Amino acid sequence: MEIKGFDVGNDFLTKEWLQTIQWSAGTEDVMLPDILRLDLIHPLISGNKWLKLEGWIEAFNNSHAKGIVTTGGLWSNFLHACGYACFMHKIPLHVLIKGNANMHNPMLDDLKRWNVEITFIHRHQFYDTSFGQDIAHAKGFFYIPMGGDGEQGEKGVIRWMNALPLKQYDILCCASGTGTTASGIAKSNIAFNNLWVFDPGTGDESIQQKCNELSTLIPEKNIRLFQLKNRFGKLTPALEAFMIHWFNQTNIPLDFVYTAPMCFRLQSMLAAGEMRKECSILIVHTGGLQGNRSHPLLPKG
Numbered sequence: 001m002e003i004k005g006f007d008v009g010n011d012f013l014t015k016e017w018l019q020t021i022q023w024s025a026g027t028e029d030v031m032l033p034d035i036l037r038l039d040l041i042h043p044l045i046s047g048n049k050w051l052k053l054e055g056w057i058e059a060f061n062n063s064h065a066k067g068i069v070t071t072g073g074l075w076s077n078f079l080h081a082c083g084y085a086c087f088m089h090k091i092p093l094h095v096l097i098k099g100n101a102n103m104h105n106p107m108l109d110d111l112k113r114w115n116v117e118i119t120f121i122h123r124h125q126f127y128d129t130s131f132g133q134d135i136a137h138a139k140g141f142f143y144i145p146m147g148g149d150g151e152q153g154e155k156g157v158i159r160w161m162n163a164l165p166l167k168q169y170d171i172l173c174c175a176s177g178t179g180t181t182a183s184g185i186a187k188s189n190i191a192f193n194n195l196w197v198f199d200p201g202t203g204d205e206s207i208q209q210k211c212n213e214l215s216t217l218i219p220e221k222n223i224r225l226f227q228l229k230n231r232f233g234k235l236t237p238a239l240e241a242f243m244i245h246w247f248n249q250t251n252i253p254l255d256f257v258y259t260a261p262m263c264f265r266l267q268s269m270l271a272a273g274e275m276r277k278e279c280s281i282l283i284v285h286t287g288g289l290q291g292n293r294s295h296p297l298l299p300k301g
Contacts, residue, residue, distance in 0.1 A: 047287015157184025
């Protein structure tokens with residue numbers, strides 16, 4: 001488990017990375033799901049970002065490129081993790097961020113402190129993969145797709161999941177941004193009957209396509225996509241109240257973009273009787289807590 005010699009694998013495995021909570025939705029039904037605390041891997045290279053970066057930086061090391069180019073949003077957890085990883089190992093990093101030069105937040109401050117070159121780009125450039133690839137080629141840099149998507153990111157997820165001693169679960173739950181983590185989990189050796197993938201409002205049709213491809217590739221594993229109707233990245237009063245209540249009960253912080261909307265939906269499913277309380281469930285906490293800094297009342301980890 002290392003990024004260019006920066007190994008935290010053994011340290012992570014000594015922590016309480018697998019926890020069980022008592023979970024009630026205001027009914028008599030109480031479930032005891034396990035939570036895979038990937039947020040405990042590292043305070044800055046958080047959660048599944050480390051998993052995906054491991055595969056991509058391995059590819060960078062084999063490319064002999066001068067540095068890395070990647071893209072993301074103003075609060076991108078992947079950019080934040082990539083920025084710190086590159087800073088620690090003196091890898092030049094150029095990030096392309098959707099926005100304008102007048103924007104300012106703590107995540108951008110971190111990147112500047114880590115000597116990351118920042119270029120703000122328009123929306124149409126942001127969603128044009130060739131734009132970032134062309135910049136990388138011109139600089140002699142290595143291009144990593146937004147969010148660490150792709151085969152190399154998936155490779156890192158598979159490697160990590162295969163190393164974790166997990167029991168068999170009826171249902172494994174994972175939020176999805178690009179679908180890379182869910183795909184890596186599905187292709188790993190983890191034993192489960194159902195993989196529930198939660199799209200927290202991205203509207204990205206490729207996630208459904210990936211789930212369909214996985215269902216064809218691994219027919220023995222039932223893979224189901226839940227497309228949440230909330231606006232992606234929007235913290236509603238109801239979600240905020242849920243996160244604070246969850247933290248007060250479990251002492252486990254959730255990120256408001258991915259894991260919290262998933263758990264909020266799961267709670268409503270529990271209340272509606274859509275899950276049997278006898279089910280063994282694993283919830284994958286994909287980290288990304290640095291984004292909670294954008295809302296002062298949210299737990300920060």
